[in-house]
Amino acid sequence: MKKIEAIIKPAKLDEVKEALDAIGVKGMTVSEVKGYGRQKGHKEIYRGAEYIVDFIPKLKLEVVVETERASRVVETIRQAANTGKIGDGKIFVLTVDEVIRIRTGERDNEAI
């Protein structure tokens, strides 16, 4: 099983979610995060003073899928979240040892 973590632009969430729905991904976790990469910060204006804000708001999407579906999910996210501009984000793929559904105790692929 693989866990796919995608850092994306907040405005792209709906498109990514719809694209993942379309290929049968059944669930995901989204959190609001802040960070920076090559895009670096952006400027904000408070009472006539410009401030560089290093940490830019992004969304982190977490999806766990069977190993064989991982590459398709990654490609789907990449296409849906792509604007071609700097700051589109990154996708990380991690190996997951175990998955347990709390309600039933089902494990691994049944629990995804």
Next chain:
Amino acid sequence: MNRKGALLFLLGTTVATGWPTLAGAAENGIVDTGTTAWMLISTGLVLLMVPGLAMFYGGLVRTKNVLGTMMHSFVAMALIGVLWPVCGYALAFGQSIPGGLVGWNSDYFLLRGIDDTITNGVPEYILAMFQGKFAIITPALISGALAERVYFRGYCLFIVLWFLAVYVPLCHWIWAPDGWLFNAGASGVIDLAGGLVIHVSAGVSALVVALFLGPRRGYPKIAMHPNNLVMTMMGAGLLWVGWFGFNAGSTVQSGLDTARALTMTQVSAASGALTWLIIEALVFKKATSLGFVSGILAGLVVITPAAGVVQPSGALILGALSSLVCYYALQLKLKLGYDDSLDCFGIHGVGSGLGVLLLSFFIRDSWMAKASAAAGRAWTAIDQLQIQLLGMGVTIALAAVATIVICLVVEKSVGFRIDEQGEMVGLDQSLHGESGYGLVHSDR
């Protein structure tokens, strides 16, 4: 107040003691229900400005200090709310003691002698409470300059001492019927609702406190973001509404002067907001919400001293000029590097100070005619400007000197500037044992 702006319109001559008769007011002993009703509403409106200010300031600080900052405004309602009936009203509005430093009237001590008093148709209790609200909000304004870096106990001691040493004397000099600035020149210093007594005094003291305390740790290298501009905007809205009670209520009538003051307040606030919006649109190509509400405030503070004497064209000009000057005052702050954190000096001090002086050039003719009659010669804008400058100089001197002494006393006694650990953790947790929001991260 009957001792405030209204007198300025109605009297050309010096009033030594006693109450003037207001136009249309009932004789002593009979309640003028119209005026009384409006003064009750005004009292409520001015009180509403205190939570408004708490929201305005509270939204501008970092998440870890939101409650501590709001408490700075709220605690003034308790501290000054107790001191005012005990001795504040007696000191501010009693007859001048020899030398005229403050007043004293034992009837006003604990307000014990005014239980049956009706003054010019208005129960004296209302006048005392209305004035008390101004006394509450003034020290709270200063909290904008010391935000995010003082002990709560130090702040409490500071505002009590400041109230006694700065507010009470100024209020007596400028608003009491026998105050010496009230009687300066042909018709006194013009300060309808507290350009000097409230905003310049608080603004100058704010600058002194900011210089005394030094900047917040990390300022200005670390950007310190407002935690909740939504709350700041709501607070600014409450301030605008409350200001109608503040300015129009200060005429202590329900009549022509009231209508004038209310109109000028509205016009100037709108003009100020629009001007700031335009400046930012030109400079940054962005219309920021914080800029907009800063413009509202700039328009409101500039008209506070002037709402009784200027006309709408004057109010438009004053509001616009205030935003322009305040905007550049804030730029200067960035260059000079002092940390007047929420711009109490940069907006209240600068904007209202501007109004105190410039109003001289926009006074309506009828007022100038009365002043000329009182002076026994043609009274000009320059004559009045000199009186305004006198008031301004006195206010700045008293506020600056007294504040530096108070700062030293507070620092040496209970402590003023918070320790490093407390500042880093934030006031909410280290001083109040609470946090303002639920699961929101507290790192900024």
